[in-house]
Amino acid sequence: NAHSGLSASRLGYAKEKMSENGPWGKVLTIDTMNPTVKKVEYAVRGPIVQRAVQIEKELREGVKKPFAEVIKANIGDAHAMGQQPITFFRQVLAMCSYPELLNDSSFPEDAKHRARRILQSCGGSSLGAYSASQGIDCVLQDVARYIERRDGGIPCNPENVYLTTGASDGIMTMLKLLVCGEDEGRTGVMISIPQYPLYSAALAELGAVQINYYLNEDKCWSMDLSELKRSLKEARRHCNPRALCIINPGNPTGQVQSRDCIEDVIRFAAKERLLLMADEVYQDNVYAEGCEFHSFKKVLFEMGPEYSDSVELVSFHSTSKCYMGECGFRGGYMEIINMDPEVKAQLNKLVSVRLCPPVPGQALMGLVVNPPQPGEPSYINFIKERSATLSALAEKARLTEEILNTVPGISCNPVQGAMYSFPRTRCLMTFLVFLLQENDQAPDMFYCMRLLEETGICLVPGSGFGQKDGTYHFRMTILPPMDKLKVLLTKVKEFHQRFTNQYS
Amino acid sequence: NAHSGLSASRLGYAKEKMSENGPWGKVLTIDTMNPTVKKVEYAVRGPIVQRAVQIEKELREGVKKPFAEVIKANIGDAHAMGQQPITFFRQVLAMCSYPELLNDSSFPEDAKHRARRILQSCGGSSLGAYSASQGIDCVLQDVARYIERRDGGIPCNPENVYLTTGASDGIMTMLKLLVCGEDEGRTGVMISIPQYPLYSAALAELGAVQINYYLNEDKCWSMDLSELKRSLKEARRHCNPRALCIINPGNPTGQVQSRDCIEDVIRFAAKERLLLMADEVYQDNVYAEGCEFHSFKKVLFEMGPEYSDSVELVSFHSTSKCYMGECGFRGGYMEIINMDPEVKAQLNKLVSVRLCPPVPGQALMGLVVNPPQPGEPSYINFIKERSATLSALAEKARLTEEILNTVPGISCNPVQGAMYSFPRTRCLMTFLVFLLQENDQAPDMFYCMRLLEETGICLVPGSGFGQKDGTYHFRMTILPPMDKLKVLLTKVKEFHQRFTNQYS
CATH class of the missing domain: 1.10.287.1970 (Helix Hairpins)
Structure with missing residues (x-):
């Protein structure tokens, strides 16, 4: 290592670099930075989005394009899409x-x-x-009461609630507590594929082992017990699997898990000694008939003390999604269940180093869990606004699935919940794969980049979320206003047909 | 390792733990959690503060105490102390x-x-x-213009500004980029002793090597070039020192660095190839006559291209301190200077995973750097409010130093800036050290705990910030309102005399 050891060798190294970097060379270069950070990837704000921002700038500068504006459907950012x-x-x-x-x-x-x-x-x-590190006291109380109402009276102790800087912060904090070991003893964490790329990014940053389990696209992206078993068995050969992450309703897949499925997952976690991390930030975003949100906590407690006394569960929520879509405030909470008291003390210490989550976001989280009640002056208007947003989302979910499924070569599962569809594109054939392997670009990245350049539509390639080898998808949010969403879907349809003709 | 390997051995382990932890034992225990998290310490919210919160609760419940209220001077939380x-x-x-x-x-x-x-x-x-990950565009512009005004016109490119979730977040992010290597090649980071414990906590969390350099208490806590050299030389024997952190004005020490001293530090960093991290969150908090805030960037650029073209510098600011004291909003920025473009691209990616800093805090940071201007309707009132706060702080700084120095056995350097005094207590003699070694309690922790129990005054022991072996200090903020600050200082004085009599 040229950077450690005696000053003399350091000097030699620095002199070699002199011509490029001034007299001493940089201390911090791509070769001498934290290697785990380099491994991090985050597609939701990756190359497609960077190019979209450039194109917007070009449009403002008067560059001629075959479209007048960029329509972004890359990120679940409701207010940016005009939601009030x-x-x-x-x-x-x-x-x-x-x-x-x-x-x-x-x-x-x-x-x-x-x-x-x-x-x-x-x-x-x-x-x-500053608030207390765990959060403002009255908000912790209100969160606990909200959880109790939501879960039909199952008790929630405010001491088990932690306010967070969005759900991402809570997820990162929990993973940080968990990760340890070296080589074959290294902590492994099971995540769904497709996944929300925060998970892969956090695991890369922490140097943990990412264990993929695949959602079943043929069964509306549901979780398969046999797949969980396969995935765990293989992982045990090379790491120490300790946690299982679930996103329900699903991102980017939009599925809503059945109660039976959740019971299966809990039994599996109990048997295999896995800590459960339930990302439930879309808990109000359920649109499909016959679907209902079941919190992992409620199901866990209804399964009786054999499970509810032992299975370790952390559930995450946020102000950013549902009907409020308040992403910018970075509000959120997590509830920890069955956490070892000594570990909880360590968690308290860890969150205290960051002092506290942003207090306006805490206040907002407090309002989300304690909105106007019947009889209060703001109640009627609150319900009106909330229903308008949720029913608009339901309509957009339906429309998205419907139109995409009219396109030959695209198939799209029902958007049962959350804010995304993750359709499969079947046009990308062997020829295209062969063509692109040379310049190291994923076929779905190529597809999304062409779509952006030709139509101004900004979607994220499926490879950013993970997908079965040989399948290709894109993620699109259902958030653009109805008129723009229709334009978007029509343009995707036309583009896909052109693209298919061109490359077949 | 009982936790890795085959299911059979896992089962065996779990069964051993059955009696304490239910049928399977916890997945996450103090023995199986991330060991670097366990090493983290954060005194500002440590045991003294936890006990203070308990005492407050006892007072509310009517428990009789020799005091009617707890006065907290443990944390730089201006609004909690009544600042408007x-x-x-x-x-x-x-x-x-x-x-x-x-x-x-x-x-x-x-x-x-x-x-x-x-x-x-x-x-x-x-x-x-969500904003862009780097921050709201107009705020980035305003920060850049603020820096240019502050530094007498030295240019600032908004592309080098990143908004953060308080300064802590920026510091953590920069350290995360930097840390790499194993064993003797492990990244070492130089921090002052005494230090603000975010630094030691962040380094522990990242598994980096903490390299202590001692501030010179006899010279008003100034930085000594010879001490920097000593510290670096020793560190090079066992790690790879790559960065030097400076807090100016100082926390917990309250010193304001001279221009000459800053030049020395920059020359040292250039010669020794260290990245400079300048924590400048107290840049408006300068009280002592003859003292002035000099930004590291300004001095760097005034030293000419030999330095300004090569030395890597990151400077941090925040909405939490100065005259605004808006800690709860978690606003802040960092400016990066001479960062390698490839590393900057990695930084962009890293911050994008957390999506964005809280937008209300970004807005507030934007206002701090673009306050009312002469001629605008709010200007006069703004200046009035700002001056009132800053002159009250100056008066409290003076009073704190003055009263503490009247106590035999306490010596207190001038509080030239920031919001803290870090007086030395000389009563804690060999006898006491001997007495306390047995129950593993630091003498200054014992002192502060007794002070809290007897008087309701909540300070932080010097050991939480680091101090030379055999010296004992406490940190107190100068933030309580004047009437309470006087009570506090009087009680500290009386307590110290009682304590000295008792233990000598």
């Missing part, structure tokens, strides 16, 4: 930010009441004070 | 949260202008949209 925030939430946040507004008679009493309650729970009655 | 937010900032944040307020005639035009400008730079004109 819930009035009540924003009224309370405005009053919390500038408490003078508590004297403004144009704000409703229930909003004022929430704002006062949150401020009383803040140091110096200010959003500007 | 800047009106202008909060007005803009309220309008950004609830844009209906843009029609409210009671808000000044300059505040409306800022709110509109921020919202226009947000996706869907909403704080609820």
